[in-house]
Amino acid sequence: MESYNFKSIEKKWQDKWEEAKIFHAENGSDKPKYYTLIEFPYPSGAGLHVGHPRSYTALDIIARKRRMEGYNVLYPIGWDAFGLPTENFAIKNKVHPKIITAQNIANFTRQLKMLGFSFDWDREVNTTDPNYYKWTQWIFLQLFKHGLAYKQEMPINWCTSCKVGLSNEEVVNGVCERCGGEVVQRRKSQWMLKITEYAQRLIDDLDEVDYLEKIKTQQKNWIGRSEGAEVKFKLSTGDEMVVYTTRADTLFGATYTVMSPEHPLIEKMKDSITNYDEVEAYKAEAAKKSEFERTELAKDKTGVKLESIYAINPANGEKLPVFISDYVLVTYGTGAIMAVPAHDSRDWDFAKKFDLPIIEVVAGGEDVQKEAYTDVYKGKMVNSGFLTGMTVKEAIPAMIDWLEKEGLGKRKVNFKLRDWVFSRQRYWGEPIPLVHCDKCGWVAIPESELPLVLPEIDTFEPGENGESPLAKATDWINTTCPHCGGPAQRETDTMPQWAGSSWYFLRYMDPHNNDALASKEALEYWSPIDWYNGGMEHTTLHLLYSRFWHKFLYDIGVVPTKEPYMKRTSHGMILGENNEKMSKSRGNVVNPDEVVNEFGADAFRTYEMFIGAFDQSTPWSQQGLKGCYKFLERVWNLQNIITDGEGYTSDLESSIHKTIKKVGEDFERMKFNTAVAAMMSLVNDYSKKGAITKDEYKVLLILLNPVAPHMTEELWEKYGDGGFLSIHAWPEYDEAKTVDEEIEIVLQINGKIRDKLTIPAGLDKDGTVEAAMESERIKSLTEGKTIIKVIAVPGKLVNIVVK
């Protein structure tokens, strides 16, 4: 027998699989379909991270198992290749991002192929390919035509020293990442997408899909639906300030009101505000802070009182001071609040700082002068007029009913979710296919002109005054209006990286189609995605954006399902050996090339699955990797003990059936670590016995194939039934043979284990108790004591309570 030579084996089988196209997914096959999806990678210059293959191997196992179960499986791969790092590298090294992208993709492709994933490479997609982004632009045009895209002034990060717009990522601790210069907020007109119009449906339809509960929770919390009321406060100027509150019950406890510094009423009332200079100064100060900074400084509240202005509490007619403060955001609710310091901790902080009264209106907590009492489940209303005596739950609707009757307010549902800022002032993204005409406004370019290809320009530096680098491409910008034929200019902003990744899974279904993003037949056949796995870091944005686009495409009749993904799971991060995030600066990065070179792809895959609980973060261990290599070697060396016998021998039969059951079930539950452990145990059983039949060896090879496909194919060629193991049938088990005839149960006295007993499986409760009472140890330990109670759990234990 030759020794285990993974190098030649892995290359050999990768070539054979490719040649025979056994991972080819057939559109419209008669077999049942199964669509497994992993998040397509951003092809970075750093190459593959050992974290990538964790997800890829997991779903590769599922994909391979499904093929063995007779499904027509689609397991595709592609590149999310637009983005900032490539663009910044291009600026620095004066190379076109296209060239860098191609290099990075080539490297990623080599690395992924060396790991033996069963991707259908014929369906590879690339978001930067004009044949791909043609359809990204097409979807945007449909959104535009349906009124879901609009322009609005939004703040951008502006580096005062580089004089360029920056992404949030490039702002580190409030300063520019490149030069350390001051970053301020500048307003710029940006394209927005009305995702908020889908907020309710994005919550409701979660009921129809099988996502991990924590993922659903995060989606819901991000969308953040709240039911409350809008309440009108008359101001001393005669103006009306509308506030949003979820705690209408506390209206009698309002002791002041706050507007966000950007609130339009401030400007309107400027002649009545006697300290307007101070107000302006505060507004300027607030404009400097990014939202990130406002969050950071949350504890120390700041604000300015609007002198000579007061608001009237509609519940009791009290005059309340009006403040502006940046802890109130213009983007949420109405941009103004009524402050109830007794029952909201932020209001409480502010009230303490500005020495404002704190009036208790919900009893049940400690002293509200010392701490805000925010519990809505306990406590009764006090000091609250007609609400006094009610519970909070009763008082909220009672107050809103009263406000509605008096015309002072109304019920209102609010969402935290905000519309999606869709413009980027960058080069390496999809051009937005619109032109601006002085006569006609913003006009869509004809669909026949798609794709609108990125123009070639010399430098990719961001434009001055916060404009896109495309602003320099004058030839490209100047065009004619498709509507009136007059002169017009193209939009120079590009789309965010999220655009291409919001629909890529549809393109996989029919990647070479030139007439549609995918054919109706392909969409009907493959939709929806059966299982999608990805990182927790994408559970809010990417997942939400792609669900939103999918729902829109459903509404306009392009896709056949309301939801894109039937099932969504997530994996944990792989950390460095020192338990910290892998990074160049920490020097703890593990290079997949080196691992595969030294131990092979199969050992790498096996270790990635064995490393720990799939959904949790876990540190890399070179020793652990070695252990998995040793396991594969032991499997290989079992060849030495194959005998002429057939079938399963009686002393291994039960182990084999149990292992088939456990491995299959564990794969489905994503408990890959225990599935591998079960196979290790079976190998231990085989070795211990010292002789196995060919059938016993073969069943091990089948079970192990999805994890370590190359080695098992090689051994199958020698010992199997011919053909590719990768498409051989998944084994079945006999439930009856997974059950032991005799089982060991535990005998306890007062909950402490005192003896163990072997009894026939299936013995009933009375029989079990009877057998327990026969135990010599139990007899001697209970002698002279009163037996109060005997608890028996058949098949598990007997607990005798004595005194």
Next chain:
RNA sequence: GCGGAUAUGGCGGAAUUGGCAGACGCGCUAGAUUCAGGUUCUAGUGAGGGUUCCUUCAUGCAGGUUCAAGUCCUGUUAUCCGCACCA
């Protein structure tokens, strides 16, 4: 501050429904084998106490429910991830 998660031997982790805590692997110890080894095999391995056997303690911390708690409840601490102070 808000939202989500996590905490079990020297290490990664297991325990599917409240029912033997520590499966499996790493590491370590001893022995065998190889001319030396980082190879392979065998046995042992949570801690403490008496030593074939037994016993006490032990799942971040403090309480509670239960015949029985890693698992359920209340409180608390630490760490990680995300964030848009969400009224």
